[in-house]
Each structure stands twice: as structure tokens, then as C-alpha cells.
Amino acid sequence: MKNLITCQQLHKRLNDPALVLFDAGMLRPGVLGSYKPEAMLPNAKRFDIKNELADRSNPLPSTMCNAQQFTQVMQQSGVNHDSFIVVYEDQGLFSAARAWWMLKAMGHHNVKVLSGGLKKWLACGYAVQQGYSEALMGGDFEASYNPSYFIGSQQVLAAIDDTNTVLLDARAYKRFTGQETEPRKGMRSGHIPQSRSLPFLDLLSDGEAKSFEDIKAKFAYAVGNVQHLQFSCGSGITACVLALFADECGYKNLSVYDGSWSEWGASDSLPITKDV
Incomplete structure (x- = not known):
């Protein structure tokens, strides 16, 4: 797959001077503590994603920061405009797709996600280290934000009756239907009208991508002939897996609807649907 890299492929490129490796892991919803x-x-x-690269002025969790903030963090991490970036997380696929x-969205397209993450890397017996590395020198990357990558509630609301647009919801199916309550307090249950369910976990097997044919079939069934796809989830993280x-x-x-259900489910002014 063009967007994924295997542990074996990455291991062969560890000495590539253009390579920048990022751990983009984060805790799953409802898990207390800090990511370690x-x-x-x-x-x-x-x-x-949750702190240094989030919009700190937004009360919603983990929303996208501005280009200036993103540029500063990436340059401090040694990212150059011609860097080859690989993002991973501790296990499975949850937040690395968000990175x-x-x-x-910020204009750096030479990026891949490590299939299987740290868990698979350890299973392969490859070397690891304790603690994160610091960049030896600053990078020259300058973010150029494309606003079409992240959308807000008003854009989602305006597209509900647009037959050329469909919103796919990455949450578990019972959360989508409203059969299960939301893990975050104060959230209504259900889904955005006209949206369709495509749980991100349905595309994975033991934390890694299912076969391309299987994934393609699931999208074809959920999408049909629609031209514009929007993605939502609990807080804009697993929507990026879709x-x-x-x-x-x-x-x-x-x-990707950045605020996702954290915004939509908390607002009585936005319409919802339940299947129960």
C-alpha cells in the first residue's frame, strides 16, 4: 500500500539521512494517565497530537493547530521540506493516521504510516531505544495549510442534503446507532443525519490493515458513486484512519470533520439521528 510501510522496509531505510521518525501515539478514549x-x-x-500540535485555544480535544505552530514544532524536530517522514504508534492503528x-494538510506529502507500529517492530526483533531523540539541527520545513483537509460543523451541516457528499462515521456501530452511550460525559447518542457507518476497526485485523481488496469493497459498499467524502469519529482521530x-x-x-462527535454530540443546535 502506498500510504503504509512495513517494519522490514523501514529497517532497511534507518540510515537514510532524509528519514524522520515520529511516535504519534496517544491514549485511547477513557484510558487515564499519559502516553508512555x-x-x-x-x-x-x-x-x-493532543498537546504540542493541538489548537490550545479550542476547548475541543486535539483539534488542528495553525500553520505557524506546526512549522515551529516540525522545524524543532529537524523536519526539512524534502524529509521522508514515517509516523507510528505503540500498537495497532489509531492515531498515527491522524499525524x-x-x-x-500542512503540505508535507512524503509521509507513510508504519504498519503494525511499535508492537510489530518489537515482534520483528529490531532495535529500540529508551526516550525520544532531539534533532541535531533545525529543519527548514514551512507549513502551507490546505483548509480542505479539515472542516467544521457548518460545512458538515451544509452538506447533509448534498447527494454528492457522504459522511462516513468511524465510531463503533452501536455508538453510531445510539445503542451505546458515548464515553465522554455530556454527549448525546446517535449520528449525524444521512451519515453512514464505517467503523475503523472493520478495516483492521490485529491492528494492521486488512487486504486492499477487502478495504476497497467496504468503501465501495459504504460510499457508492459519491464524489466528496467527509469523515467523522469521536474527536477527529480515527476519522483519519478512514x-x-x-x-x-x-x-x-x-x-475530516475536526471537531467530530465531541462537538456535534455536545451541541443541542445540531441535528442527530438514532436507529433505536
Whole structure:
């Protein structure tokens, strides 16, 4: 797959001077504490979606920061305009796709996600380190933000009755239908009207991507002939897993609803639907 790199492929490129490795892991919803992986890949830097690279003025969790903030963090991490970036997380695929999408939104397209993450890397017996590395020198990357990558509630609301647009919801199916309550307090249950369910976990097997044919079939069933795809989830993280695989399947005109259900489910002014 064009957006994924295997542990074996990455291991062969560890000495590539253009390579920048980022650990973009984060805790799953409802898990207390802080993200502390058991080890880091060689020379890995931290890609902190929830804090350092979030819009700190936004009360919603983990929303996208501005280009200036993103540029500063990437330059401090030694990212250059011609860097080859690989993002990973401790296990499975949850937040690394969000880092991949953020980088592309900011104009850096030479980026891949490590299939299987740290868990698979350790299973392969490859070397790791304790602690994150610091860049030896600053990078020259300058972010150029493309606003089509992330959209807000008003854009989602305006597209509900647009037959050329469909919103795919990455949450578990019972959260989508409203059969299960939301893990965050104060959230309504259900989904955005006209949206369709495509749980991100349905595209994975033991934390790694299912076969390309299987993923393509699931998208074809959920999407049909629609031209513009929007993606939502609990807080804009796993929606990016859908964006990654939609891009893999060749779909264009892709947008992630950044606030996702953390915004929509908390607002009584936005319409919802339940299937129960």
C-alpha cells in the first residue's frame, strides 16, 4: 500500500539521512494517565497530537493547530521540506493516521504510516531505544495549510442534503446507532443525519490493515458513486484512519470533520439521528 510501510522496509531505510521518525501515539478514549510506550524506535521524535500540535485555544480535544505552530514544532524536530517522514504508534492503528493527515494538510506529502507500529517492530526483533531523540539541527520545513483537509460543523451541516457528499462515521456501530452511550460525559447518542457507518476497526485485523481488496469493497459498499467524502469519529482521530484508506483506494475530495462527535454530540443546535 502506498500510504503504509512495513517494519522490514523501514529497517532497511534507518540510515537514510532524509528519514524522520515520529511516535504519534496517544491514549485511547477513557484510558487515564499519559502516553508512555515501552520503547521508541531508533532516533524517533515525539509527535504530540493532543498537546504540542493541538489548537490550545479550542476547548475541543486535539483539534488542528495553525500553520505557524506546526512549522515551529516540525522545524524543532529537524523536519526539512524534502524529509521522508514515517509516523507510528505503540500498537495497532489509531492515531498515527491522524499525524499522517495533519502532515499532508500542512503540505508535507512524503509521509507513510508504519504498519503494525511499535508492537510489530518489537515482534520483528529490531532495535529500540529508551526516550525520544532531539534533532541535531533545525529543519527548514514551512507549513502551507490546505483548509480542505479539515472542516467544521457548518460545512458538515451544509452538506447533509448534498447527494454528492457522504459522511462516513468511524465510531463503533452501536455508538453510531445510539445503542451505546458515548464515553465522554455530556454527549448525546446517535449520528449525524444521512451519515453512514464505517467503523475503523472493520478495516483492521490485529491492528494492521486488512487486504486492499477487502478495504476497497467496504468503501465501495459504504460510499457508492459519491464524489466528496467527509469523515467523522469521536474527536477527529480515527476519522483519519478512514481518510488514509480512502486515499489508498483512490478516492479524491476527502475532508475530516475536526471537531467530530465531541462537538456535534455536545451541541443541542445540531441535528442527530438514532436507529433505536
